[in-house]
Amino acid sequence: xxxxxxxxxxxxxxxxxxxxxxxxxxxxxxxxxxxxxxxxxxxxxxxxxxxxxxxxxxxxxxxxxxxxxxxxxxxxxxxxxxxxxxxxxxxxxxxxxxxxxxxxxxxxxxxxxxxxxxxxxxxxxxxxxxxxxxxxxxx
Amino acid sequence: xxxxxxxxxxxxxxxxxxxxxxxxxxxxxxxxxxxxxxxxxxxxxxxxxxxxxxxxxxxxxxxxxxxxxxxxxxxxxxxxxxxxxxxxxxxxxxxxxxxxxxxxxxxxxxxxxxxxxxxxxxxxxxxxxxxxxxxxxxx
DNA sequence: CTTGAAAGATGCAAGCTTGAATTATTCTGA
DNA sequence: TCAGAATAATTCAAGCTTGCATCTTTCAAG
Numbered sequence: 238x239x240x241x242x243x244x245x246x247x248x249x250x251x252x253x254x255x256x257x258x259x260x261x262x263x264x265x266x267x268x269x270x271x272x273x274x275x276x277x278x279x280x281x282x283x284x285x286x287x288x289x290x291x292x293x294x295x296x297x298x299x300x301x302x303x304x305x306x307x308x309x310x311x312x313x314x315x316x317x318x319x320x321x322x323x324x325x326x327x328x329x330x331x332x333x334x335x336x337x338x339x340x341x342x343x344x345x346x347x348x349x350x351x352x353x354x355x356x357x358x359x360x361x362x363x364x365x366x367x368x369x370x371x372x373x374x375x376x
Numbered sequence: 377x378x379x380x381x382x383x384x385x386x387x388x389x390x391x392x393x394x395x396x397x398x399x400x401x402x403x404x405x406x407x408x409x410x411x412x413x414x415x416x417x418x419x420x421x422x423x424x425x426x427x428x429x430x431x432x433x434x435x436x437x438x439x440x441x442x443x444x445x446x447x448x449x450x451x452x453x454x455x456x457x458x459x460x461x462x463x464x465x466x467x468x469x470x471x472x473x474x475x476x477x478x479x480x481x482x483x484x485x486x487x488x489x490x491x492x493x494x495x496x497x498x499x500x501x502x503x504x505x506x507x508x509x510x511x512x513x514x515x
Numbered sequence: 516c517t518t519g520a521a522a523g524a525t526g527c528a529a530g531c532t533t534g535a536a537t538t539a540t541t542c543t544g545a
Numbered sequence: 546t547c548a549g550a551a552t553a554a555t556t557c558a559a560g561c562t563t564g565c566a567t568c569t570t571t572c573a574a575g
Contacts, residue, residue, distance in 0.1 A: 245490050249423075251503055252401050252495065253437075254510035259398035260439050261514060262391050278531070284388075292554060300399050305532055307555055329540045329553040351384050356391070359513055364390055367513075370506045371393035374498055375400060417561070431524060444562055446525055468523040468570045521572070532561070542551070 261355040269349040273342055282309050283318065283343050284350065291330045318342060400494040408488040412481055421448050422457065422482050423489065430469045457481060 263277060270280025278299070285298040296306035310333065313319040318339035324330035335343060356364060402416060409419025417438070424437040435445035449472065452458040457478035463469035474482060495503060 247503065247507070248493055248495055249489075251507050251510070252493075254507065254514060255394065255398050255401060256439055257514045258510055259394050262394060276530080293552085300395055301531095302533055303554065304534080304556080308531075324553090327541075327553075331554070350388075354387055354391075356387055356513060358515055359509065363509055363512070364386065366505065367509045368386070368390050368393065370498065370502055370509070371390070371397055373502070374495060374506075375393060375396045376497055415560080432522085440561095441563055442524065443526080443564080447561075463523090466523075466571075470524070516575105518575090519573090521570105523570080524568085526567080527565090528563105530561105530563080533559085535557090537556075538554085540551105540553080543547105543549085545547090 258355065265353075265355050266350065269346065269352075272349060273345055275342075275346075276312075278305075278309050279312055280346055282306070282313060283339070283346055286319070286333060286335055286339075286343065289332050289334050291324065291332060293330070295333060313339070397494065404492075404494050405489065408485065408491075411488060412484055414481075414485075415451075417444075417448050418451055419485060421445070421452060422478070422485055425458070425472060425474055425478075425482065428471050428473050430463060430466075430471060432469070434472060452478070 266280050266284075267277035270277050270283075273280075275283065278301075281299050282295060285295060290298075292306050292310065293303055295310070296303045299306065299309075301309075310319060310321070314321060317336055320334045320336055321331045322334055324332045359367065405419050405423075406416035409416050409422075412419075414422065417440075420438050421434060424434060429437075431445050431449065432442055434449070435442045438445065438448075440448075449458060449460070453460060456475055459473045459475055460470045461473055463471045498506065
């Protein structure tokens, strides 16, 4: 039976590993986004725009504050990749919609992101186990 | 056998989970650091200062750029928690050493960080499996 | 020895992120 | 109905992070 001390040390190491992997993933997104002239957060936003959604929904998917989503969407809108439309049923909200250019660039980005994913080192079964564990951890 | 498409979708979801957990860990550090009057990066630096080390080594442990480590160490030094000493064998480098106050505050922080860790939801065996998987992934 | 490449640390500009207001709109209960 | 709470989005200031340029010191090949 490991000591309490060794236990917490292992836990801290585990945190380090999680952060390291997250960092690697972020680096991957940054690299691929740069190839199409976008910053990492801009690329993340484009990736998460799987369909029309509100600012808040996008912020949730990007795991960032709504005010930050505003900042990033401003950039994408200025580039003509996104449109901010009035929400059909809630006048408080905006509905984000990709333009034609936005759609095209998103397809390109997705294709780039698939290549050499940081998780490629794990088999499909391993990814399944990892998924289950993380699901339980973040609960 | 899952389609290529479903496969990449699962992979993307997995990335989201990793980021989510990393975020939760960061939030935990931010919260505990705040209780002793430090920001999250300052707390991380204090936690990683397990002994005398160079700026570069600290940056490596914190997974950040050396220039950022400079910024953060400036703050901790101004607070009297850290000292920058000349490195004993390499005149290019600095040796970071905790002051008495620094040691005391670090102990307090470690004790706080142990409580209700985001990974507490996982059993010890599960943490072991997770550790092995992440190790393979970040390789 | 000496010259050039590399490594440690820092300064700075630019961009990212957060948290705390602010405004507009919707929801809820009396 | 209507006042108050809650929600969507935005603005702004302050702090964080990165990348690049610079300086100093060390290393390595000739």
